Amino acid sequence: MTNETVILEARNLLVLRGKREVLNIERFSLGKNEVVALVGANGTGKSTLLQALALLLHPAQGVVEFYGQKADNSNVLAFRRRMAFVFQEPLLLNTTVFDNVAAGLKIRGFPRREIPHRVGYWLEQLGISSLAGRHAHLLSGGEARRVSLARAFALEPEVLFLDEPFSALDFLTRIGLLEKLGELLSATGISAVFVTHDFFEVPFLTDRITVLKQGRLVKTGSFEEVFKIKPRRETFATSLYRIFQSE
Ligand SMILES: Nc1ncnc2c1ncn2[C@@H]1O[C@H](COP(=O)(O)OP(=O)(O)OP(=O)(O)O)[C@@H](O)[C@H]1O
Ligand SMILES: [Mg+2]
Structure with a gap:
């Protein structure tokens, strides 16, 4: 360090x-x-x-x-x-977990072809691969927190x-x-x-x-x-x- x-x-x-x-x-x-x-x-x-x-x-x-x-x-x-920011309230978009994690990458102009791999990697890191297709607004509090962390890390800020x-x-x-x-x-x-x-x-x-x-x-x-x-x-x-x- x-x-x-x-x-x-x-x-x-x-x-x-x-x-x-x-x-x-x-x-x-x-x-x-x-x-x-x-x-x-x-x-x-x-x-x-x-x-x-x-x-x-x-x-x-x-x-x-x-x-x-x-x-x-x-x-x-x-x-x-x-930079990336994880807010106190997860503030997830009204779409799937996968799309929530992908959204920031799209906004930042990350190459589209590489998005599924990057999103998949960070969902796995946060232990939520199985939630990829689930609707973000139907998640539990802990699941939503993991998604917001995956979304921030996926940006690799x-x-x-x-x-x-x-x-x-x-x-x-x-x-x-x-x-x-x-x-x-x-x-x-x-x-x-x-x-x-x-x-x-x-x-x-x-x-x-x-x-x-x-x-x-x-x-x-x-x-x-x-x-x-x-x-x-x-x-x-x-x-x-x-x-x-x-x-
Ligand atoms: N949008 C706002 N408009 C007016 N005052 C605000 C606004 N946001 C925060 N404040 C005030 O600014 C001060 C600092 O607020 P801040 O949210 O930074 O505190 P905090 O340390 O994060 O508190 P907490 O632990 O409750 O989250 C508080 O007195 C709060 O009332
Ligand atoms: Mg505060």
Whole structure:
């Protein structure tokens, strides 16, 4: 793992909602192959920061740089095409699972002949090949989450933004998906920013944490530096999960 190359950097970022300042970030950066967990209480600006980094909103002030180049109207679409976003709600299209995963590739001009292979590969990675022909609106919550992850990974982005992708899932589904996501992130080396409320999720994906409080970055560092305890993936709950899986 190397963090020498900075992929994404935000500086002096100010975001207003109405006249209210909801985000005021001096500096945030993401290295190549790095995964950062963004944690903080409700309403503290996590989704707003994620959207600003993903170039989905215009800050009132400040810059976001992608590989050292300042994002502006001339390059924002090209930069966005190198990123993928998994929203808190899966936001699936009213069509099959296959077409949902293929849709982003079509929009990005991926060669049509290669789409079935790419989609098939990522459905398999997420363990949902058997759902390919199913209608996305009839899926369970956990299935829909897998589809939205497959859709994002199929784009093979350089940066992946994940906004609480596992909230409201049952515990066993959540652990299974966290383990899968951890494997995929380390196998692909995709850089990612991951928002969560649940600190226990963090060690599955990364050791880097940034804490937001009322729109400001108050802490950043390793799990141990931030929480003063060692991160542990194996907990009472994950042990129970393994027993349940092996039965
Ligand atoms: N579209 C909007 N219009 C007005 N205010 C907004 C809008 N979106 C967010 N806000 C406000 O901005 C602040 C930050 O919201 P944000 O969604 O970034 O928080 P969050 O940390 O993601 O919270 P949560 O954990 O609940 O998802 C909140 O006070 C919220 O009410
Ligand atoms: Mg949010």
